Amino acid sequence: MTRKYELLFVLKPTLVEEELQAKINYLKEILEKNGAVIAALQNMGTRKLAYQVEKFERGYYGVFYFEAPTDSILEVERNLRISEDFIKFMTVKYEKQKEIRHWNKLVEKFTPKAEVKTEEKPADTATTEETTEA
């Protein structure tokens, strides 16, 4: 059973450009290893945190949009918790019709090339979406 997810992560501000790229690729590999199909990557850049996280004032924000089997999320988050460079992360599940429409819109917005999405399943019966928190 695959679902649509988004994974927001915050990286340490002390990393240089190459290290950032390396970390993003590392996360991408983990996702793909666990059977995720990555749809888009949104770079929000370095921005000020609303409050201190591990004594950092700033952080590099990025968001992955992907489809993945439901049981892979735990494994991905376990890996993220091991790494010290990810100071924050959150996975959000997009399940209802409205949410999926929004997800598609976001993916379209952040994919550089034109890409046709596959038809979505009318899985509307499930309860409200849930966040898995660090």
Place this chain on the structure above:
Amino acid sequence: MAPERRKYARKYCKYCEAKIEYIDYKDTKLLKQALSERYKIMPRRLTGTCKKHQEMVELSIKRARHTALIPYIIDRRSVVAHPFDQLQG
């Protein structure tokens, strides 16, 4: 009975007016409407937001707080003039 005069403009749901289908937690501009100046979630009776959107915005605010996009609280030490402008930079 004399009809009571309405003193204020009628409240309405600003999210319905803008025809917003889903409130994204990353979109802090949208969330700002439902926050007080001390970043508390404003109640429905004061903002006039409809139930559907209030529930959505509550969830989004909590997510945004968790990811350090908006603060949980503003205390005397961390108070700044325009927090949202600074968060963008």
